[in-house]
C-alpha cells in the first residue's frame with residue numbers, strides 16, 4: 001500500500017473514531033443527566049469556571065421572621081386576665097453555612113467559561129464530522145487526479161526484459177502476438193518499419209516495439225486482438241485497427257492511442273502517464289485484414 005493510501009486510510013479512521021467518540025460522550029452525558037435524582041446545577045461545568053464563579057460569595061440571606069405569642073397574666077379573683085403580646089422572635093441561627101463577606105463582587109462569566117452546552121456539543125460534533133468528510137473527499141479527489149509516480153497505471157510500467165518481450169511478441173510462425181500488459185492497459189506490438197510522420201518527435205517506438213492503449217478511441221471499450229485478421233477489432237461498435245493500431249474502419253475518430261516507451265537497463269518501460277493521440281492514418285503502414293474478421297464485416301471506411 002502506497003504512502004498516499006496510508007494517509008487516506010489514517011485520515012478516514014481518525015474521522016470515524018472522532019465521530020464515534022463524540023456521539024458516545026454525548027450519549028453518556030444525556031444518560032447521566034436523565035438518571036440523576038438530584039440535579040446538580042454545576043454538573044458539566046469546568047473547574048476553571050467554578051473557580052471563577054463568585055456569584056454566591058457575598059450574598060446575605062436574611063432570616064425569615066417567626067411570629068411568637070407570649071402570654072402574661074395575673075389572677076384577679078375568679079377571672080384571669082390574659083395579655084397577649086405579639087412580636088417577632090429572633091430566629092435561631094441557621095445551620096446553613098453561608099459565607100458573608102463585607103463586599104460583594106460580581107464576576108461576569110463568558111460563554112467559554114460557562115462550559116459547553118449539549119446543543120453546542122452536538123453542533124461542534126456535526127461540524128467536525130462534516131468537515132472531516134469534506135477533507136477526505138478532497139484528498140481522494142486530489143489523489144485520483146494526481147499522476148502516479150510509482151506503480152499502477154499513470155506511472156512508468158516495467159513490461160519485462162526486452163528479450164522476453166520480443167520473444168513473446170514475435171512468434172516462430174512469423175505471425176505476431178501482441179503482448180498484453182494488464183498494469184499498463186497496453187498491448188506491446190511490433191512497430192512499423194517506417195514510423196508515420198504523425199509520431200515525429202515522439203518516443204512511441206524503441207527497439208522495434210511500441211505500446212498501444214487498449215481503450216477504443218470511440219467510446220472506450222477494451223479492444224481485443226483478432227488473430228485471424230491480425231488486427232484489433234472493437235466488439236462494441238465495430239471499429240477496426242491494424243496490428244500497429246492504425247484506423248481501418250468503424251466510428252472511431254482516430255488511431256488507437258499510444259504510450260511513450262523506452263528501454264531502461266535492458267527493461268522495456270511503458271510510460272502510461274504520456275498518451276500520444278494521432279488522427280486517422282492516411283495510409284496503412286501494415287496490411288489489414290490478413291484473414292477473416294472476428295466481428296463481421298471488414299470493409300474499410302465504415303463511418304458511424
Ligand code: FES
Nearest residue numbers: 216218219234237
Ligand atoms: Fe469501440 Fe465504439 S467503443 S467502436
